[in-house]
Amino acid sequence: MFKPLSLFLAFRYIRARQVGGFASFISASSTIGIALGVMVLIIVLSAMNGFERALADRLLSIIPHGEVIAVNEPIVNWRDKAKKIITHPDVIASAPVIKLNGMIQHKAELKSLEIRGVDQTLEQQVSAITDYLIAGQWDTLYSSTDPSQSQGIIIGSGIAKKLGVSLGDKIQLLLPASDINQGLSVKFPTPKKHNLMVAGIFKFGGIVDDNLAYISLAKAQDIKQLSPEQVDGIRVKVSKVFNAPSITRDVAYSFDHYVYIHDWTRTQGHLYNDIQLVRMVMFIVMVLVIAVASFNIVSTLIMVVNEKRGDIAILKTMGAAPSTVMIAFVIQGMMNGFIGSLSGGILGVIIALNLTEIFAAIETFFGVTFLSGDVYFIDYLPTQLVQSDVIATIVVALIMSTLATIYPAWRATKVEPAAVLGQI
Structure with missing residues (x-):
């Protein structure tokens, strides 16, 4: 050859x-x-x-892909605005959120955390938090008779371990006093106390379990004295998570409200x-x-x-x-x-x-x-x-x-x- x-x-x-x-x-x-x-x-x-x-x-299954958070005044008629956001071609779902920062107390134990007031149905469209529940049910977070009086709170396993609580235990939510007059007249304003019950515990992993808790949207509105049509912000779930910054900006620019623009790259981008x-x-x-x-x-x-x-x-x-x-x-x-x-x-x-x-x-x-x-x-x-x-x-x-x-x-x-x- x-x-x-x-x-x-x-x-x-x-x-x-x-x-x-x-x-x-x-x-x-x-x-x-x-x-x-x-x-x-x-x-x-x-x-x-x-x-x-x-x-x-995994991580971005419960961390919001993007958020538009009101700067001064709360967002009004959030349902209409959430529907408008979904019309964006790269947005899969949207859900309202009210954010609270405070502490929870059980007996002599205290733990600082971030509390999210969320809607029962819409939250499941932007977050997979229900997949990580190890105790309790997501639906028990809400009261069917009077949503604003819902006493349930779902906490991370790290918080439950720190406080030594389990399903059904009573805890106190301590929030900063929002009364301006009290803040001027009292050197150490008395925090507002709200009695809640552990309705569920989730285990996700990392620092999320130590810092995050959920309450009903109606309860959060009652705490912040907002009407049922008012929220702090709207969360979005996008189709391309690595394009979340640009997509969230597009959503915010078409939003008829003065808002902060947040996306996951600012909190978890490291x-x-x-x-x-x-x-x-x-x-x-x-x-x-x-x-x-x-x-x-x-x-x-x-x-x-x-x-x-x-x-x-x-x-x-x-x-x-x-x-x-x-x-x-x-x-x-x-x-x-x-x-x-x-x-x-x-x-x-x-x-x-x-x-x-x-x-x-x-x-x-x-x-x-x-x-x-x-x-x-x-x-x-x-x-x-x-x-x-x-x-x-x-x-x-x-x-x-x-x-x-x-x-x-x-x-x-x-x-x-x-x-x-x-x-x-």
């Missing part, structure tokens, strides 16, 4: 190099280095993709930024590892060129073009990059697809917990393999390994037949 001379020479030299020697060791080390670099980079990128997906699917920073740093580090391994090919080919100086001289004497000699050594060096990239890519894909299970097995074997649900919003290592990441990693490795072959192959074309053959 006909073979181009360059390809024939390349494979002949590769087979001869496999016999042994120091050049074979350097060649194998470069191949292994490229494979490890490609494998680790694919695994790291998959883990970062997994964290991004977990951030979008998590996303951290993920992107780690992703970029790890990509640079692993590319440098691949580069170091690739440039081992330079050493290998230079040694091969020195060994084959006689062969090169004879080939050039017989009329072989310099391009033929150069391509032969380029192909020989590219084989290291091809084998390393392919094997590293296959191993990286296999490990990335099973990274969560492997991580869990390591935790079980050593009896340690690397990601605690009490600190982070997840207690496992997520993974998501993206085809473009695999392709980009392999292509980068192939390009770098190919570039590493150019100089040694060019050196091979500079062998002078007369000088070499005269020494034989």
Whole structure:
């Protein structure tokens, strides 16, 4: 079968190099280095993709994607405004909210927290908080007879643990006094007290469990002395969470009220930024590892060129073009990059697809917990393999390994037949 001379020479030299020697060791080390670099980079990128997906699917399932909060006067006729917001093509749902900051007390224990007054039905359209209830029912937050007198409150598991309360326990909600005259006449204004009952406990993970509680919208309106048509703000759920800032701005600009514009990147954006920073740093580090391994090919080919100086001289004497000699050594060096990239890519894909299970097995074997649900919003290592990441990693490795072959192959074309053959 006909073979181009360059390809024939390349494979002949590769087979001869496999016999042994120091050049074979350097060649194998470069191949292994490229494979490890490609494998680790694919695994790291998959883990970062997994964290991004977990951030979008889990944390942002109860953290509002966007909010428009009234600056001075409360929002009036919130139902009409919520319906208008939904007409935006990128808004999935909207719901009213009233925000309160205070403390809850049970016996001698106190805990500061943020209380959200929410609508029973609409809140479930913008938040998945009901999926994380571990005690009680969402519906018990409301009173069917007189909504404004609803005594139920749903708290996070961290708050319940701090106060030592469980389902059905009575607690007191302490809010700052809003009476201006009292604030002027009394040095330490007496906080307003509201008696509530624990109607539910949720467990989400992270600091959310320690800082967040829910009461009914009607109860929050009663506390702040608002009418049923008045709220502090409206929350929105968007179709593309990473475009939430621009979508929320569009909603606010079309809003006929003076409002603050909030989105999840202002409260939880540091998590996303951290993920992107780690992703970029790890990509640079692993590319440098691949580069170091690739440039081992330079050493290998230079040694091969020195060994084959006689062969090169004879080939050039017989009329072989310099391009033929150069391509032969380029192909020989590219084989290291091809084998390393392919094997590293296959191993990286296999490990990335099973990274969560492997991580869990390591935790079980050593009896340690690397990601605690009490600190982070997840207690496992997520993974998501993206085809473009695999392709980009392999292509980068192939390009770098190919570039590493150019100089040694060019050196091979500079062998002078007369000088070499005269020494034989």
